[in-house]
Amino acid sequence: MTPAGPRSDPRPLDVAVIGAGVVGCAVFREFAIAGARCALIERDADLLAGASKGNSAILHTGFDATPGTLEARCVGDGYRRYREIHAKLNLPVLDTGAVVVAWTAQEEAALPAIVARAHENGVRDVRLMGAAELRVREPRLAADARAAVLVPGEAIIDPWSAPLAYALQGLAHGGTVHRNTLVKGGTRTPEGWKLATDAGVIHARVVVNCAGNFGDHVEAIARPSPFRIRPRKGQFVVFDKSASAIASSIVLPVPTERTKGVVVCRTIFGNLIVGPTAEDQDDRTAATVDQAALRALIDTGTRILPALADHPVTATYAGLRPATEHKDYQIEALPSANWITVAGIRSTGLTGSLGIAAHVRDLHEEHFGRFDPPATIIWTPVDNLAEHRPRGHMACDRSRIVCHCELVTEREIAAAFEGPLPVASLGGLKRRTRCMMGRCQGFYCTRRVMEIASGRCGDLVEHIA
Amino acid sequence: MTDKAIIDRPVVIIGAGPAGLTAARRLRDLGTQGVLVVERNPEAGGLPRFCGHPGWGLLDFGRVWRGPVYARKLVAAASGVEILTDATVTALHPGGRIEVSSRSGPMTVHAHAALIATGIREAPRSARLVGGSRPWGVTTTGAFQEMVYAGSLRPFRRPVIVGSELVSFSALLTARHAGIRPVAMIEEGPRIVAYRPGDWIARWAFGVPVMTNAHVVEICGTDRVEAVLVERAGHRERIACDGVIFTGQFTPEATLARLGHLHVDPRTGGPSIDDRWRCSDPAYFAAGNVLRPVEHSGFVAAEARRAADSIATALTSQDASGDAAVAVMPGGAARYVYPQRIVSREARVMLYGRADREHRGHLRVAVDGRIIAERRVHARPERRLAIAIDAGGLRGAAALSFILD
Numbered sequence: 001m002t003p004a005g006p007r008s009d010p011r012p013l014d015v016a017v018i019g020a021g022v023v024g025c026a027v028f029r030e031f032a033i034a035g036a037r038c039a040l041i042e043r044d045a046d047l048l049a050g051a052s053k054g055n056s057a058i059l060h061t062g063f064d065a066t067p068g069t070l071e072a073r074c075v076g077d078g079y080r081r082y083r084e085i086h087a088k089l090n091l092p093v094l095d096t097g098a099v100v101v102a103w104t105a106q107e108e109a110a111l112p113a114i115v116a117r118a119h120e121n122g123v124r125d126v127r128l129m130g131a132a133e134l135r136v137r138e139p140r141l142a143a144d145a146r147a148a149v150l151v152p153g154e155a156i157i158d159p160w161s162a163p164l165a166y167a168l169q170g171l172a173h174g175g176t177v178h179r180n181t182l183v184k185g186g187t188r189t190p191e192g193w194k195l196a197t198d199a200g201v202i203h204a205r206v207v208v209n210c211a212g213n214f215g216d217h218v219e220a221i222a223r224p225s226p227f228r229i230r231p232r233k234g235q236f237v238v239f240d241k242s243a244s245a246i247a248s249s250i251v252l253p254v255p256t257e258r259t260k261g262v263v264v265c266r267t268i269f270g271n272l273i274v275g276p277t278a279e280d281q282d283d284r285t286a287a288t289v290d291q292a293a294l295r296a297l298i299d300t301g302t303r304i305l306p307a308l309a310d311h312p313v314t315a316t317y318a319g320l321r322p323a324t325e326h327k328d329y330q331i332e333a334l335p336s337a338n339w340i341t342v343a344g345i346r347s348t349g350l351t352g353s354l355g356i357a358a359h360v361r362d363l364h365e366e367h368f369g370r371f372d373p374p375a376t377i378i379w380t381p382v383d384n385l386a387e388h389r390p391r392g393h394m395a396c397d398r399s400r401i402v403c404h405c406e407l408v409t410e411r412e413i414a415a416a417f418e419g420p421l422p423v424a425s426l427g428g429l430k431r432r433t434r435c436m437m438g439r440c441q442g443f444y445c446t447r448r449v450m451e452i453a454s455g456r457c458g459d460l461v462e463h464i465a
Numbered sequence: 466m467t468d469k470a471i472i473d474r475p476v477v478i479i480g481a482g483p484a485g486l487t488a489a490r491r492l493r494d495l496g497t498q499g500v501l502v503v504e505r506n507p508e509a510g511g512l513p514r515f516c517g518h519p520g521w522g523l524l525d526f527g528r529v530w531r532g533p534v535y536a537r538k539l540v541a542a543a544s545g546v547e548i549l550t551d552a553t554v555t556a557l558h559p560g561g562r563i564e565v566s567s568r569s570g571p572m573t574v575h576a577h578a579a580l581i582a583t584g585i586r587e588a589p590r591s592a593r594l595v596g597g598s599r600p601w602g603v604t605t606t607g608a609f610q611e612m613v614y615a616g617s618l619r620p621f622r623r624p625v626i627v628g629s630e631l632v633s634f635s636a637l638l639t640a641r642h643a644g645i646r647p648v649a650m651i652e653e654g655p656r657i658v659a660y661r662p663g664d665w666i667a668r669w670a671f672g673v674p675v676m677t678n679a680h681v682v683e684i685c686g687t688d689r690v691e692a693v694l695v696e697r698a699g700h701r702e703r704i705a706c707d708g709v710i711f712t713g714q715f716t717p718e719a720t721l722a723r724l725g726h727l728h729v730d731p732r733t734g735g736p737s738i739d740d741r742w743r744c745s746d747p748a749y750f751a752a753g754n755v756l757r758p759v760e761h762s763g764f765v766a767a768e769a770r771r772a773a774d775s776i777a778t779a780l781t782s783q784d785a786s787g788d789a790a791v792a793v794m795p796g797g798a799a800r801y802v803y804p805q806r807i808v809s810r811e812a813r814v815m816l817y818g819r820a821d822r823e824h825r826g827h828l829r830v831a832v833d834g835r836i837i838a839e840r841r842v843h844a845r846p847e848r849r850l851a852i853a854i855d856a857g858g859l860r861g862a863a864a865l866s867f868i869l870d
Contacts, residue, residue, distance in 0.1 A: 295594065
């Protein structure tokens with residue numbers, strides 16, 4: 001196929017990816033570095049404004065996936081690929097390991113099956129851990145922890161910088177990103193699809209539907225959707241950074257049929273989170289929190305780690321997982337329709353994304369042909385936001401610190417408005433820099449952030465005459 | 466990065482607000498050389514810088530000024546003391562080793578004594594666990610005042626004000642200054658928290674309806690606040706607005722103590738101190754609003770003076786009586802008490818605390834079960850409780866209780 005051309009090129013693009021969540025960004029990157037002329041189309045002003053906005057930010061080994069499923073395969077593959085490329089994109093990994101803790105005799109009895117499943121999934125270092133060893137590893141765990149399964153490979157990553165780096169790498173390879181662009185429909189052409197958007201027509205040979213919580217709506221452009229998205233809301237409580245010393249591992253419960261349950265884990269930004277809840281809802285955008293659920297999460301967290309009671313809450317958030325009536329990922333190529341469906345990526349999308357992207361590219365190669373890859377791959381490292389690695393404020397000639405809680409400098413905020421993918425919303429700015437995300441939630445920095453951001457993130461404030 | 470700078474100072478004061486600047490001035494007056502004040506903002510003065518209404522300075526300067534004037538007077542009064550602005554303390558280590566992020570790079574300061582005077586902030590929406598979506602337009606009084614007075618920025622036109630403490634009326638005054646018309650003041654309790662005529666002022670002077678026994682259950686809106694859902698007497702009411710100002714519910718900005726090795730009293734939310742203002746590590750002292758939820762600046766300044774006196778004494782004496790500290794615990798309806806430890810065995814020691822509810826009764830101090838001080842009080846959660854004791858009575862004592870019953 002042809003190499004990337006200028007935007008006025010009348011030929012259709014090779015691939016149009018709908019949806020700039022983590023999966024869409026990874027698929028966009030994969031096609032761009034494979035040599036495709038591709039576009040990433042996003043309805044919101046910034047990346048990650050939907051399902052990818054709020055998750056637990058764990059890099060999963062896939063130890064607990066149902067063996068033989070596509071999800072198991074993509075998560076395992078995505079895990080390996082992230083480990084392979086993260087340093088080149090300056091993306092962090094905090095190797096914490098995880099413990100699946102049994103609190104009852106019944107749960108304890110379920111542990112050997114968890115180990116067996118992990119081994120079947122190829123995660124061979126997973127093993128049982130007795131109460132005494134667990135106590136040494138996690139001394140602050142409540143006293144009635146009976147036993148655990150140790151998963152050494154589970155880790156914590158940055159849920160927002162990773163997809164940003166993927167999108168930037170796609171851009172560096174000639175891809176284009178269209179934000180504020182809602183796909184309203186599509187018509188078939190001899191070559192592929194003309195997608196009607198509220199920002200004009202995008203013509204592409206193959207469309208990849210990565211539309212997350214709107215996956216079934218977008219699917220309806222190609223066919224009656226064989227799945228229905230019913231978002232599953234997950235609320236989280238973020239505790240102060242002082243709480244991150246309480247647990248070193250990710251603390252997982254023994255899962256039930258329905259959900260992986262409430263997790264207690266540190267974040268890459270140095271906090272500790274408790275969540276998620278699992279609440280099915282029809283609304284596809286309302287990621288609201290409610291006090292009763294948040295209190296229940298705090299109670300659960302305090303039940304697992306009693307010392308949590310002395311630590312303040314920094315933030316609360318909710319994410320919407322794009323669940324379908326099927327348990328597994330819904331990924332398939334429709335050869336006669338020039339369409340690839342990537343849907344139902346419920347809760348493992350952050351880890352699975354790179355594996356999903358590779359799988360989607362394989363599907364493309366099988367059904368629609370392959371591209372000529374570029375001679376060299378361009379790497380687009382992003383600024384580090386992880387607490388355990390050097391940050392911008394540590395530089396010798398640092399600019400003024402604007403956000404004191406998260407130690408974000410003026411230069412970092414200014415940089416977010418520059419480059420090939422400048423932020424265009426307050427949410428995007430927060431995800432990109434961490435400003436206003438700390439314990440004071442803007443008490444100390446709102447004015448300064450507004451002075452810099454208002455007008456560039458929508459009209460947030462007026463000037464008093 | 467080059468080699469990290471390392472400097473040595475007899476006293477480091479963290480925070481250049483009313484407490485830090487007053488301590489700096491006092492130490493200078495006592496003849497202590499080489500005091501360094503570290504301030505993370507571009508200018509010294511603390512939160513009063515953004516409180517444009519009058520009411521500052523009466524107790525410490527004998528005058529009444531607007532906040533920004535008071536802040537300037539504090540800075541001027543501490544002249545001669547070195548203030549390093551744009552410098553953020555990032556960590557406190559045992560023995561007075563302090564990590565600072567300065568404009569010229571990270572540095573380590575070794576202090577013989579360090580005073581934590583990092584003040585206070587309001588509890589944001591998240592810490593109050595308020596439900597709903599997360600649109601723009603949700604803020605605190607402090608951030609609102611800074612937007613209006615320092616930035617000439619108007620973030621909304623018709624906000625609701627949550628809370629009715631004194632600071633909530635600062636939010637009202639600030640709104641009026643900015644041409645903003647709050648649509649309601651929402652108070653969870655049965656009455657306005659600030660002294661009368663607060664509710665009268667709100668209703669008649671500003672035309673803002675006051676809803677008591679009401680609380681915000683949900684914030685609605687996608688990009689910007691569109692409404693709040695308020696629950697009152699079992700009924701839910703939707704109030705259209707374009708912003709929410711969460712006022713009060715002050716929290717000590719005790720992050721450095723929390724993240725480091727210093728003991729934090731979960732009741733006050735601040736570092737625990739002894740009656741000489743010392744934290745659990747004797748190299749560190751603390752004074753001002755970092756000790757507990759809010760006191761006015763005059764009281765804070767008085768505390769800082771006494772802490773400075775204690776620091777000056779500690780620098781010149783061999784220190785510490787051999788007596789063990791006597792732990793002070795709250796009891797009954799007392800929510801907290803400080804100082805949390807008493808090391809003196811002579812002279813008068815003041816104990817301060819707050820009640821967890823409105824209560825008429827007795828405030829008593831008991832040593833190993835024996836009452837050593839007592840007085841009648843009408844306590845309210847927002848009012849300070851204070852009682853003096855004779856520390857001479859503590860010889861051989863194990864524990865002391867501060868009981869409201």
